[in-house]
Amino acid sequence: EVQFVESGGGLVQSGGSLRLSCVASGFSISANDVSWVRRAPGKGPERVSRMYPDGTVRYYGESMKGRFTISRDNAKNTLFLQMDNLMPKDNALYCCSGDPLDSSGRGPQVTVSS
Numbered sequence: 001e002v003q004f005v006e007s008g009g010g011l012v013q014s015g016g017s018l019r020l021s022c023v024a025s026g027f028s029i030s031a032n033d034v035s036w037v038r039r040a041p042g043k044g045p046e047r048v049s050r051m052y053p054d055g056t057v058r059y060y061g062e063s064m065k066g067r068f069t070i071s072r073d074n075a076k077n078t079l080f081l082q083m084d085n086l087m088p089k090d091n092a093l094y095c096c097s098g099d100p101l102d103s104s105g106r107g108p109q110v111t112v113s114s
Helices: none
Strands: 003-007 010-013 018-025 034-039 045-051 057-059 068-073 078-083 092-097 109-113
Touching: 003 092, 018 034, 018 092, 034 068, 034 078, 045 068, 045 078, 057 068, 078 092
Parallel strands: 010 109
Antiparallel strands: 003 018, 018 078, 034 045, 034 092, 045 057, 068 078, 092 109
16 A cells, blocks of 8 residues: 655745655655645645656746755655745645645645745
């Protein structure tokens, strides 16, 4: 059974930082494409970032480039998302998934106050 367990969300002020973690089981993060996907209230899933087995990364949306950093720890089968200079528009649930448009709506809440 494939399972992703995310953690690290919370409430921060605008300009603050958070680091999300995602521990995978039944799924190799280093051997598969894996994404961070977010879902804001009342909206559909939005791709945030994707990492490929060779270490290549991709960020979606100009506003995320330079602020978000995806990384992984192969030994711990864990994916990370470092989010800096957070803005209220980043408010959403964030999940990691093999599906780049995961619409499950799970994951920790990130709330950025202005």
